[in-house]
Amino acid sequence: MSLTATPLGKDLTGLEPLSADQIRVILDTAEPFKEITARRVKKVPMLRGKTIVNLFFEASTRTRISFEFAEKRLSADTVNIGAVGSSVSKGETLVDTARNLEAMSIDMVVIRHWSAGAAAFLAARIPSNVINAGDGAHEHPTQGLLDILTLRDHFGALEGLRVCIVGDVLHSRVARSNIYGLVKLGAEVGVCGPRTLLPAAIEELGVTVFGHVEEAIEWADALNVLRLQLERMQDGFVPSLREYNRVFGITRQRLERAPGRLLILHPGPMNRGVEIDSDVADGPHSVILQQVTNGVAIRMSVLYLLAGGAPHLAGAASSP
Amino acid sequence: MLIRGGRVIDPAAGTDGEGDVLVEGGRIAEVGTGLDAGSAEVVDAAGLVVAPGFVDPHVHLCEPGWEHRETIRSGARAAATGGYTAVCGMPDTDPVVDDPASVGFIVAEGRRAGGARVFPAAAVSAGRNGKQLTEFGEVVDAGAVAVTDAGRAVESSVLMRLALQYALSFDIPVLAHCEDAGLARGGVMHEGVVSTRLGLRGKPAVAEEIGAARDLALAEATGGRLHIQRVSTAAAVNLVRLARQRGVRVTAEATPHHLLLTHDVLASYGTEFKVDPPLRTAPDAEALREALADGTIDCVATDHAPRHYDEKEQAFDDAPFGVVGLETAFAVLHTRLVRAGALALPALLERMSTGPARALGMEGGTLAPGRPADLVLIDPGLAWTIESADFVSRGRNTPFDGERVVGRVVRTMVGGETVWALDEGA
Numbered sequence: 001m002s003l004t005a006t007p008l009g010k011d012l013t014g015l016e017p018l019s020a021d022q023i024r025v026i027l028d029t030a031e032p033f034k035e036i037t038a039r040r041v042k043k044v045p046m047l048r049g050k051t052i053v054n055l056f057f058e059a060s061t062r063t064r065i066s067f068e069f070a071e072k073r074l075s076a077d078t079v080n081i082g083a084v085g086s087s088v089s090k091g092e093t094l095v096d097t098a099r100n101l102e103a104m105s106i107d108m109v110v111i112r113h114w115s116a117g118a119a120a121f122l123a124a125r126i127p128s129n130v131i132n133a134g135d136g137a138h139e140h141p142t143q144g145l146l147d148i149l150t151l152r153d154h155f156g157a158l159e160g161l162r163v164c165i166v167g168d169v170l171h172s173r174v175a176r177s178n179i180y181g182l183v184k185l186g187a188e189v190g191v192c193g194p195r196t197l198l199p200a201a202i203e204e205l206g207v208t209v210f211g212h213v214e215e216a217i218e219w220a221d222a223l224n225v226l227r228l229q230l231e232r233m234q235d236g237f238v239p240s241l242r243e244y245n246r247v248f249g250i251t252r253q254r255l256e257r258a259p260g261r262l263l264i265l266h267p268g269p270m271n272r273g274v275e276i277d278s279d280v281a282d283g284p285h286s287v288i289l290q291q292v293t294n295g296v297a298i299r300m301s302v303l304y305l306l307a308g309g310a311p312h313l314a315g316a317a318s319s320p
Numbered sequence: 321m322l323i324r325g326g327r328v329i330d331p332a333a334g335t336d337g338e339g340d341v342l343v344e345g346g347r348i349a350e351v352g353t354g355l356d357a358g359s360a361e362v363v364d365a366a367g368l369v370v371a372p373g374f375v376d377p378h379v380h381l382c383e384p385g386w387e388h389r390e391t392i393r394s395g396a397r398a399a400a401t402g403g404y405t406a407v408c409g410m411p412d413t414d415p416v417v418d419d420p421a422s423v424g425f426i427v428a429e430g431r432r433a434g435g436a437r438v439f440p441a442a443a444v445s446a447g448r449n450g451k452q453l454t455e456f457g458e459v460v461d462a463g464a465v466a467v468t469d470a471g472r473a474v475e476s477s478v479l480m481r482l483a484l485q486y487a488l489s490f491d492i493p494v495l496a497h498c499e500d501a502g503l504a505r506g507g508v509m510h511e512g513v514v515s516t517r518l519g520l521r522g523k524p525a526v527a528e529e530i531g532a533a534r535d536l537a538l539a540e541a542t543g544g545r546l547h548i549q550r551v552s553t554a555a556a557v558n559l560v561r562l563a564r565q566r567g568v569r570v571t572a573e574a575t576p577h578h579l580l581l582t583h584d585v586l587a588s589y590g591t592e593f594k595v596d597p598p599l600r601t602a603p604d605a606e607a608l609r610e611a612l613a614d615g616t617i618d619c620v621a622t623d624h625a626p627r628h629y630d631e632k633e634q635a636f637d638d639a640p641f642g643v644v645g646l647e648t649a650f651a652v653l654h655t656r657l658v659r660a661g662a663l664a665l666p667a668l669l670e671r672m673s674t675g676p677a678r679a680l681g682m683e684g685g686t687l688a689p690g691r692p693a694d695l696v697l698i699d700p701g702l703a704w705t706i707e708s709a710d711f712v713s714r715g716r717n718t719p720f721d722g723e724r725v726v727g728r729v730v731r732t733m734v735g736g737e738t739v740w741a742l743d744e745g746a
Contacts (some may be wrong), residue, residue: 016517095633115635116519117589136637138519176519200522201513 008305011123011130014139015180023181025311027149030294030301032315036073037296046304047076052108053101056133057083060112062268062292063133063143067110070299076108094118095125102126108306111135116173129306137171143267144177146298148185150291151222154263158182164190164216166250167226167275168197170237174267178224179205192216193226193248196237213248217255222263225250228275241274251277255285263287321736322357326365326697330372331670332686341370343693346736351687363731369698371669373405373436373732374650375676375684377495377573378549378621380470380642381407381438383429384422385414390626390714392426395646396435398624398713400740402647403729405694406437406677406684407624410470411448418443418454420462427463435739436732437694439682441466441495444483450475453482460490465680466547468495471596471641473531475501480535484544493545493571493680498531498556499523499597508637510583510598518589520636523598529555536563539570547679548572550623552597554607561616571679573621574608576649577719580656581605585719591632591639592719595623613663618675620668622649626715644715648706650698652720654727665700693736702728 007025008018015023036042052071056064064080071078094113101109108129111119116136123130134140148158155161163182169175169191182189183206191202192210203209210216216223228244238244245251255262264276264285272278281288304314323341328351330336340355341348376399382390390398392409399407409426411417417426423440430438442459446452448469456467467487474480474496483494504527509515511522532548536559539546551557551572560572575595583599593599611617625642632639650672657663677685684694706723708716730742 093630093633094635113635115637117637118635120589121635136519137521173519176517199516200511200524201516204513205517 006305006308007311008302010306011119012141012302012306013120013123013130013132015141015144015177015184016139018184020184023145023148023184026145026298026301026305027152029305029311029314030149030297033297033300034294036300037293042073043075044073045075046309047071047074047307050076050107050307051105052076052078052110052303053106054078054080055097055101055109055111056081057111057113058134060133063112066292066295067133067299069296070303073296074300074303076303094122098122098126102128108303131302131306134173136173137176138173139177139180140173141177142295142299142302143174144181145302146291146295147178147224147265147267148181149294149298150265150287151263153290153294154287155221159186161187162190162219162221163187163224164192164210164220164222165224165226166192166213166216166248168228168232169193169202169226170197170199171229171232172226175226179207183207190216190219194238197232213250214254214257217258217262220262221260222265223250224265224267225276226267227269228271245274249275249277250280252279252283255280261285265291267291321361321363322355323363323365323370323697324357326368326370328370328687329666329669330687331666331674332372332688336666341687341695343736346693348687348689348691348693350689365697367699368730369665369700371696371698372673372685372687373694373696373734374403374672375682376404376407376622376624376646377547377619377676377680379407379409379624379646380412380626381409381426382626383413384425388628388714392429392438393433393435394712394714395624395626396430396433396438397740398711399436399646400732400734401712403650403696403698403732404436404646405696405732405734406439406682408439408441408465408680408682410468411441411443412470416443416447417441418446418448420455420458423459423462423464437683437734439463439465439680441468441470443467444469444474444494445479448472450479453479453486456486456490456492460492464492465682466493466495468549469497471497473497473499473501477534477538481538481542484538484542484546488542488544491545493547495547495549496535497549498528498535500527500530503527503530507598508594509586510600512583512601514583514586518586525553525555525600525604528553528597529559532556532559536560536568536570539563540566540568543569546570550575550578550597550621551608551617552578552600552604554604557607557611557616561611564616571619571675572617573619573676574612574617575621575623576645576652577643579605579608579612580652581719589636591634591636592643592717592721594636594639594641595643596641609657609662612671613667618671619679620649620653620672621676622646624713626713627717629716632717643717643719644711644713645718647711647713648718648720650729651704651706651725651727652723654700655725659726693733695733696729697731698727699730700727702726702730704728
């Protein structure tokens with residue numbers, strides 16, 4: 001099994017370790033997979049005989065289902081393991097869980113874990129391909145990739161594109177993956193939010209910091225609006241959701257003052273009326289549902305490439 | 321025994337020159353040149369450095385309660401391997417060392433260990449709960465040399481003031497973990513660009529600065545003896561320097577890992593670099609090295625904290641803090657500071673022996689006639705590779721595994737008895 005010879009290496013733990021070319025290969029390979037999703041029979045045999053474990057230590061609906069669709073549409077055999085009701089909740093360590101899975105001869109693991117670095121930790125200890133589906137506040141590379149693919153769909157080129165990430169960057173793995181990916185591809189990246197929710201020295205990742213959402217709207221071509229979790233208010237990062245909406249919420253009034261037409265992304269799930277108003281989420285600026293559609297194509301692309309698929313054959317292989 | 325022809329460095333006396341050391345009845349009898357061995361055994365120290373044994377003010381021996389990590393015996397012997405003749409054991413065991421019986425247990429086990437002398441520190445507060453002072457008088461009578469809540473700041477300023485005041489009656493220092501607990505809570509590494517990149521919760525440098533400022537202010541106000549444990553930030557170094565100039569009775573320690581490593585080494589989530597306080601920035605480490613050279617930091621401490629390999633073999637958030645250091649401290653500092661020209665050898669030896677012995681009132685740190693013969697023979701040119709598998713300590717969790725180093729303790733003597741020698745093996 002010479003899986004390390006794939007264009008991505010053995011694993012996808014994040015976008016930070018990837019080159020711009022590697023990211024482009026994933027995006028380009030996703031293109032033919034978009035079309036499969038539109039077919040009546042949404043299945044191709046590329047991963048037939050491959051066993052994939054979806055190992056979710058944290059609850060997830062959207063990401064888990066998106067991976068599962070991607071795996072099934074590629075004809076892989078999949079097993080879902082959640083933290084609740086599995087050996088994980090009985091105190092088994094991550095190492096032991098991994099070794100047990102390995103002993104059952106699996107090919108790939110998709111892991112979601114609350115600890116930053118958990119995916120890389122697993123990747124270093126098992127020969128299977130490991131795909132990070134979110135590790136703590138570190139990275140969520142497939143989300144970053146699907147956001148970038150959605151931006152590319154709309155703007156064509158990413159070089160010089162101005163994308164501002166708005167909200168709770170401090171706790172966000174989505175923000176980090178977007179920053180790493182977009183900066184590598186030549187986009188300009190901004191972050192905007194109360195300083196309590198921006199991590200230390202974030203400027204050193206090559207981003208511009210906006211303290212006022214109006215400035216961000218004036219500057220940006222697209223906004224990626226992050227979910228503000230209710231716990232953040234309980235932990236005191238913001239005094240109230242009402243004030244957050246008033247000062248940092250993406251509202252139609254604010255967008256109307258933008259010099260051009262802004263594209264609005266949101267990784268979901270949304271808190272309507274907090275970080276984003278409903279008339280924005282449901283309005284003409286929003287590509288939120290297209291993100292979800294692209295998510296399946298991106299995950300198919302990543303699975304296909306890590307399984308040793310050749311980028312230039314994805315189109316041919318997926319034709320009916 | 322006559323140790324003949326070595327480079328004898330006695331930081332306590334400020335002497336450095338070729339000479340002999342005569343040991344009689346377990347004590348230093350004479351230091352000089354051309355001493356007559358008489359019928360005594362002669363040890364040829366040509367090419368070697370003869371110095372006071374090292375004294376570590378900050379060691380976790382883990383017994384009772386955590387014997388899978390270390391025992392008093394394995395820890396004291398690991399210490400001897402690294403050239404230490406005295407160590408101060410922290411009280412964060414299970415149960416906590418907070419009464420005369422548990423202090424007595426450490427003292428008794430230490431005597432049996434056959435390694436470095438073991439001096440216990442007792443907890444400031446019963447059970448390290450931060451509420452009620454322990455009986456300082458009782459624990460001192462039982463053999464404690466200091467009090468500390470080890471690895472935990474005394475959160476209440478009221479209790480910290482009481483501790484510094486009450487300790488005056490027994491002339492012992494309070495060893496302080498300086499940290500604003502609220503600001504540091506939940507942090508697993510230094511808060512900065514690396515923690516941001518990795519998505520890990522950071523401990524901000526300002527948490528240590530606030531803790532140090534508070535404890536120094538309380539020491540100044542009370543006249544109490546404060547020893548600041550493992551200083552890690554440039555700001556805290558400055559506070560110590562200024563306080564010392566004002567006459568505050570403060571001593572301070574730094575560890576080899578904080579002196580030599582920065583948070584950049586964490587880039588791939590290596591749990592072998594997870595320590596508390598965390599590895600900081602390059603300017604912080606530089607400030608520590610300057611402070612070690614100018615004496616603002618007067619002690620090297622290892623904060624030797626053995627961990628079982630299973631404990632470190634976890635996701636970064638879940639792995640415990642701590643590294644071992646007793647068997648590597650001299651070699652890494654000698655290699656990276658002395659041989660690099662950043663620190664003179666006598667200064668390093670002073671910070672590793674005389675300074676800590678004075679700070680905590682422990683035996684050692686001198687070659688003065690009449691004192692116990694606690695000394696080391698060092699081969700300053702011996703090149704070797706740090707191999708954690710060869711450690712005498714039960715802990716293998718070193719951040720320096722595989723490192724090529726130059727300079728090694730080849731013999732350690734406690735009270736005139738050889739407790740470790742290189743040719744005799746570990």
